[in-house]
Amino acid sequence: MRNVVTAAAVLLLGGTAWAQQAPSTAPTLHGHGVAPGAQQRPISDQDLITSAMSAAPKSVAEGATIIVMDASNNARTLREGSNGWTCMPDSPASPGQDPMCLDQNAMEWAGAWIGKRPPPDKIGFVFMLAGGSDASNTDPYATGPLQGGAWIDTGPHVMIVGPAVGRMAGYPRGVQPDTTQPYVMWPGTPYEHLMIPIR
Helix, strand or coil: CCCCCCHHHHCCCCCCCCCCCCCCCCCECCCCCCCCCCCCCECCHHHHHHHHHCCCCHHHHCCCEEEEECCCCCEEEEECCCCCCEEECCCCCCCCCCCEEECHHHHHHHHHHHCCCCCCCCCEEEEECCCEEECCCCCCCCCCCCCCCCCEEECCEEEEECHHHHHCCCCCCCCCCCCCCCEEECCCCCCCEEEEECC
């Protein structure tokens, strides 16, 4: 889920973090293939909206509210929606592309995770059709991989969140998951959730 935002502040998911990091200058779009230190173009609100909408099917993204978080976890609404979904653009806090779209139950789950509170007893759904990068499969609050470790890259996927995931037997719950198969992220914590690749 990545180092995410305080959906609590929006009231936000994630996963591991949905926080948009506010650079010291104008925000810039990042992604694979951009050399470290390379000059990056400033991001416009339209760029952020396009990034956020890439997380979900067009039928969901077109009616979703689009928000972006700053480094202090303050939400800024880029576009009001009408379908109960909330989408966020790629976060520069992780090395890969990881925009996401969450239903209302997933937003409540994310707010609980950010606030370190018990999650609501609801099933939530998250689209991450552009993929995601996570610092840890076991630590919900990791801001980066352990020394010598690597980010966990999962391609396009959807997530099922909520306490019911703890009762879903048969899915791998390891430190280094096979991201080509469904697996549980943050197993054994109140925030465990099912990651389902859709390649």
